[in-house]
Amino acid sequence: MAKRLIPLFNRVLVEKIVPPSKTSAGILLPEKTTKLNSGKVIAVGPGARDRDGKLIPVSVKEGDTVLLPEYGGTEVKLGEKEYHLYRDDDILGTLCD
Known part of the structure; x- marks a missing residue:
């Protein structure tokens, strides 16, 4: 049975993107050039509530590619898969093609 995690509040479930360590021609890339801390949004929570009880929705959606903090x-x-949960306000930005 496959498990599915649905985040609560303003949390976002992200699968980190592992950049390739070598090119298609077989050239090994230095670790510094492959270190872009990004991930794909797998699931999002409904959002947090403000002082008046109004729902503040999460700013990203499933399928977005996001820039993540280093820590x-x-x-x-x-x-077998590894994911990371972040608060919506911890995500640094959305990456566009």
């Missing part, structure tokens, strides 16, 4: 997030393992 932070909570590691979650579901089956």
